[in-house]
Amino acid sequence: xxxxxxxxxxxxxxxxxxxxxxxxxxxxxxxxxxxxxxxxxxxxxxxxxxxxxxxxxxxxxxxxxxxxxxxxxxxxxxxxxxxxxxxxxxxxxxxxxxxxxxxxxxxxxxxxxxxxxxxxxxxxxxxxxxxxxxxxxxxxxxxxxxxxxxxxxxxxxxxxxxxxxxxxxxxxxxxxxxxxxxxxxxxxxxxxxxxxxxxxxxxxxxxxxxxxxxxxxxxxxxxxxxxxxxxxxxxxxxxxxxxxxxxxxxxxxxxxxxxxxxxxxxxxxxxxxxxxxxxxxxxxxxxxxxxxxxxxxxxxxxxxxxxxxxxxxxxxxxxxxxxxxxxxxxxxxxxxxx
Numbered sequence: 001x002x003x004x005x006x007x008x009x010x011x012x013x014x015x016x017x018x019x020x021x022x023x024x025x026x027x028x029x030x031x032x033x034x035x036x037x038x039x040x041x042x043x044x045x046x047x048x049x050x051x052x053x054x055x056x057x058x059x060x061x062x063x064x065x066x067x068x069x070x071x072x073x074x075x076x077x078x079x080x081x082x083x084x085x086x087x088x089x090x091x092x093x094x095x096x097x098x099x100x101x102x103x104x105x106x107x108x109x110x111x112x113x114x115x116x117x118x119x120x121x122x123x124x125x126x127x128x129x130x131x132x133x134x135x136x137x138x139x140x141x142x143x144x145x146x147x148x149x150x151x152x153x154x155x156x157x158x159x160x161x162x163x164x165x166x167x168x169x170x171x172x173x174x175x176x177x178x179x180x181x182x183x184x185x186x187x188x189x190x191x192x193x194x195x196x197x198x199x200x201x202x203x204x205x206x207x208x209x210x211x212x213x214x215x216x217x218x219x220x221x222x223x224x225x226x227x228x229x230x231x232x233x234x235x236x237x238x239x240x241x242x243x244x245x246x247x248x249x250x251x252x253x254x255x256x257x258x259x260x261x262x263x264x265x266x267x268x269x270x271x272x273x274x275x276x277x278x279x280x281x282x283x284x285x286x287x288x289x290x291x292x293x294x295x296x297x298x299x300x301x302x303x304x305x306x307x308x309x310x311x312x313x314x315x316x317x318x319x320x321x322x323x324x325x326x327x328x329x330x331x332x333x334x335x336x337x338x
Contacts, residue, residue, distance in 0.1 A: 005321040006231065009194065010202055012325065016194035017177070018224040019331055024322040029310040034303035038313045040073075043235050044121060044148040044169055044212065046099060049073025050299055051229055051314060053214065055239035056080065056102035056125050059263045062249035063088060065242070065291065067097030072295045075235075077102050077123050077150075082249070089114045100150070105137050116145035123150040127175075127183065130159050135166040142167030153216060155189070155196045157203025164211040172237060173200050174217030181217065181265050181281075193218040194231060201232040222301025229302070230309070230320035239263075241294060244285035252287050259287035 002008075003024055009016065031037060041051045054061045054069055056077040061069075063084060066076030077100040078085060088098065089111065100121035103112060115122055122141060126134055129151045138149055151163055152172025163171055176183040176190025183189055190196075197215055204211060215233035219225060219241060228236045242248065243263040253260045264282035288294065311317040326334075 001324065004323045004325060006198055006201070006323075009231075009323055009325070010198040012195070015192040016325070017192040018194060018218055018220075018227050020192065020326055021194055021227060022324045022326055022334075023227060023230055023305065023309060023320060024324050025308045025310065026322045027310040029307060031307045031310065031312065034300075034307040036312065037303045037306035039299060039302050039306070041235065041314050043075070044150075046075065046121075048075065048235075050295065050302065051233070051235045052225070052295070052298065053077060053100070053235050053237050054242055055216070055237050056123055057239055057265070058082070059250055059261070060239050060242050060248055062247075063098065065245075065247040065249070066099070068247045068291055069295075070097040070099060072292060074295065075099050075121070077121070079249075080104055080107065080125060086111070089118065105133050112141060113145070116141070116147045119147075121148045121150060123152075125152070127153060129154050129163060129168075129171060135162065138163075138166040138168050150214065152214070154200065155191050157200040160200060160203045160209060160211060161207050164209050168211055170212035170214055170234070171200070172214045172216040173197055173233075174215065177217030193228070197228065197231045197233055222298045223305075225298055226302055226305035226317070229314060230305075230317050230323075232318050240285075241298075242291055244288040245291040245294060246287075246289060247291045253284070255284070260284040261287055 039050050041048050050073055052074040054076040056079045058079045058081045061076045061079050062082050063078060066078045069076035078098055080102045100123060101115055102123040102125035124134060124137055134151055138151060141147055141149060148169045149167055150170045151168040153175050154171055154173055155175040173196050174193055177193050200213055212234040214235050214237050215228035216237040219236060219238055225236045244261045248261060250262050263285045306317055309317060309320060
């Protein structure tokens, strides 16, 4: 079996997803217990307990989710459709726990000014960051305000220097890999998340850029978060993994004796509410209780990864150079048999 480095994975002849690879521990670990490991990171001036940021989807991150993730040492990007967002921003002192907010290209200038005044991270929430309007909006905000800006999404690193030059501090990497995203089906656009991340990572290194990388899409488990981090992502964006929890917007629905909550893509009909081009689906996911349980599970999994990989912290994990490429049978062998 071949042990692959990041460079070799980046040069692999096929597009790879998280299910196609695995981390390989190749050293005697110095770590006695996972409690010795440290999952803290710094991201755009914020100190976090975990490399986790939530997606600005209207069924994932509202005010309640953002505040709870803040309490748990993560970041929640409040979705731009939240009806109470204006009131929170306009009332001084009532926005505690909000660190990031998403905007559209046509968001009112007064709102952007208030977001900048309160030092929120601003996420320009579009499906395609490789667009002149996104670059112009980024340049416009940066020229007026001292704000950190997240843009997205991209699947390849060729335009990375242009995004940074426009003022982007971080970029969401991933097109078509979200669990309720139909972009690849509708447009034929996108590659596997592993290949996307590595391509952007090496573009950043080659051009000596500082823009931060957000792994956005394809995350199904704590193990995928560990893989994304080991591949070099600075932080990992979650949608589906947080869906259905108590803190997500929307009511709990009882159907056939089970509790559910809505989950839908940002470009679904339920969000757009009109018959224009749809690139997202709507579904119901089982109710999962409080989000703290999900975050605790991620923390435990990531700390175990660090222990296996002989890494005391996230920076050491990001320097991982030992990966396997899995056959279909190898992947299936690793799944629980119940």
